[in-house]
Amino acid sequence: xxxxxxxxxxxxxxxxxxxxxxxxxxxxxxxxxxxxxxxxxxxxxxxxxxxxxxxxxxxxxxxxxxxxxxxxxxxxxxxxxxxxxxxxxxxxxxxxxxxxxxxxxxxxxxxxxxxxxxxxxxxxxxxxxxxxxxxxxxxxxxxxxxxxxxxxxxxxxxxxxxxxxxxxxxxxxxxxxxxxxxxxxxxxxxxxxxxxxxxxxxxxxxxxxxxxxxxxxxxxxxxxxxxxxxxxxxxxxxxxxxxxxxxxxxxxxxxxxxxxxxxxxxxxxxxxxxxxxxxxxxxxxxxxxxxxxxxxxxxxxxxxxxxxxxxxxxxxxxxxxxxxxxxxxxxxxxxxxxxxxxxxxxxxxxxxxxxxxxxxxxxxxxxxxxxxxxxxxxxxxxxxxxxxxxxxxxxxxxxxxxxxxxx
Numbered sequence: 001x002x003x004x005x006x007x008x009x010x011x012x013x014x015x016x017x018x019x020x021x022x023x024x025x026x027x028x029x030x031x032x033x034x035x036x037x038x039x040x041x042x043x044x045x046x047x048x049x050x051x052x053x054x055x056x057x058x059x060x061x062x063x064x065x066x067x068x069x070x071x072x073x074x075x076x077x078x079x080x081x082x083x084x085x086x087x088x089x090x091x092x093x094x095x096x097x098x099x100x101x102x103x104x105x106x107x108x109x110x111x112x113x114x115x116x117x118x119x120x121x122x123x124x125x126x127x128x129x130x131x132x133x134x135x136x137x138x139x140x141x142x143x144x145x146x147x148x149x150x151x152x153x154x155x156x157x158x159x160x161x162x163x164x165x166x167x168x169x170x171x172x173x174x175x176x177x178x179x180x181x182x183x184x185x186x187x188x189x190x191x192x193x194x195x196x197x198x199x200x201x202x203x204x205x206x207x208x209x210x211x212x213x214x215x216x217x218x219x220x221x222x223x224x225x226x227x228x229x230x231x232x233x234x235x236x237x238x239x240x241x242x243x244x245x246x247x248x249x250x251x252x253x254x255x256x257x258x259x260x261x262x263x264x265x266x267x268x269x270x271x272x273x274x275x276x277x278x279x280x281x282x283x284x285x286x287x288x289x290x291x292x293x294x295x296x297x298x299x300x301x302x303x304x305x306x307x308x309x310x311x312x313x314x315x316x317x318x319x320x321x322x323x324x325x326x327x328x329x330x331x332x333x334x335x336x337x338x339x340x341x342x343x344x345x346x347x348x349x350x351x352x353x354x355x356x357x358x359x360x361x362x363x364x365x366x367x368x369x370x371x372x373x374x375x376x377x378x379x380x381x382x383x384x385x386x387x388x389x390x391x392x393x394x395x396x397x398x399x400x401x402x403x404x405x406x407x
Contacts, residue, residue: 003052005074007067010041014315017041018185019065019073024056030076037073040185044282044313048073055079064182120145120278127152138278138310145278146309186280197342202378205337206386210394212353212368215239218400230295236350237273238297240325242403243396244348245269245290247389248323253381254374254389255322257343263380272321272341273301277308283324283341284308284317329353335371345380348393349373 010017017039024036030050037048057075061067123129123145134151136143183191197203219234226234248255248269256265269290272283284304289297307313324341329352338349349372356369374390396402 001078002057002075003054003078004072005036005048005051005076007039007069007071007073008046008048010039010046010069010315014041014069016066016068017046019061019063019067020045020184021063022059023047024050026056026058028056029079030054030056036076038311039067041315044186044315044318045311050076052076120148123148123152127155129155144309184280186282190280193342194339197339200342201340201345203340203375204378204383204386205373205375206383206390207335207374208372208390208394209369210372210397211358212236212370212397214400215397216353216368226295230299232295232298232302234294235298235301237301237325237327238294239397239400239403240348240350240393241271241286241289241297242294243393244271244323244325246396246402247392249290250392251381251385251389253385254346254376256380257322257345258377258380259343266322268322270320270322272324272344273304274324274326275301275305275308277313278311282308282313282318283321284313285319285321287320324348325350329370336373338373338375340375340377345377346386346389347375348390349375 007017018041020038020040022037024030024034030036030053032051032053033049035047036050036056039046039048054076055078057077059074061071061073067073120131120143127148129148129151131143131148134143134147135141137147138144215236219236223234226232252265253263255269256263258264268288271286271289273286274281274283284307286292286297286300286304292300304313304317307317321341321344324338324344324347326338326347327350328336328338329350333351334354335351336349338347340347351371351373353368353370355366357364358367358369359365360367372390372394374386374393376386
């Protein structure tokens with residue numbers, strides 16, 4: 001007797017997904033509610049769990065296929081884990097001569113590649129890393145893109161044998177093959193939404209720089225006691241989140257959206273925080289930031305970062321948002337012009353901190369400086385509002401006391 005495995009409900013207004021990877025292969029034992037497949041939606045990855053315990057049956061959809069909610073994508077056959085070793089009988093039943101050993105030895109590599117996500121597979125190919133040499137840190141020991149990048153960095157750091165250099169030249173000269181990899185559903189959605197934002201909104205970016213001395217001093221002073229009391233590290237993002245709340249309160253249009261021929265103003269701040277995930281950049285939402293303390297903000301962001309790395313963000317985590325903060329500084333970016341996340345009307349871009357000479361009280365001094373960028377929809381936000389809102393954020397960061405007295 002077999003049980004059908006169907007695509008679960010994916011969230012409001014989401015009717016289709018793409019098979020990202022199969023976590024269980026035909027013949028393998030599965031437990032009740034064990035993840036057997038990963039689906040890629042427009043925003044997040046969703047795991048399909050086994051509705052019953054048994055043995056994995058036939059895959060009715062392949063990796064990369066688009067499937068609708070309710071579609072049957074696999075079957076689970078009645079049985080127990082004892083039935084799982086059946087596929088292993090094939091090698092035992094074929095005591096072939098030594099000349100046949102090479103194809104058999106190659107099989108594990110093909111199996112390993114089959115369970116890699118598209119992003120991980122692409123990274124493995126780009127960096128020439130053998131996935132069997134990588135220890136996965138993802139869920140259930142799965143290899144993540146970060147694992148591949150770390151292995152590539154370690155490989156590049158290791159001294160290459162002297163004889164390898166001459167051998168590499170002919171290979172590079174004779175092999176210029178291109179690779180075509182289908183865009184993931186998340187990447188397609190990101191591309192479409194960003195282009196729609198450029199086509200629809202009247203985008204403009206205003207810049208400023210901020211002296212990070214006061215915030216860095218405060219963080220260094222209270223780092224240990226803050227972490228001991230709240231169980232989370234004190235970062236810069238909570239300072240910028242609270243500074244943004246001050247600016248958005250004074251200039252509501254920066255926290256608003258256009259809906260038809262109306263402007264919708266929000267009396268709250270639902271902050272979209274851009275975080276890096278194995279499949280790309282995602283923006284989960286920290287809600288009611290205006291009512292949260294520093295510790296609550298840091299805990300929420302840390303939790304989302306962990307879920308993003310593990311690929312467990314849900315549609316509910318991503319829904320809504322009235323304003324976005326994107327920190328390109330963690331990747332070393334000096335300056336950028338971020339694109340708004342529709343239907344939001346503004347996004348704050350943070351960048352790397354570096355020591356630069358500045359003038360203070362007529363003297364040239366060295367201070368840790370950061371460039372800030374506020375991209376906004378000029379249809380509802382005037383230049384005066386945008387420039388002044390960014391100035392409020394700058395002043396709050398340079399004088400953190402303003403965050404305490406709401407000034």
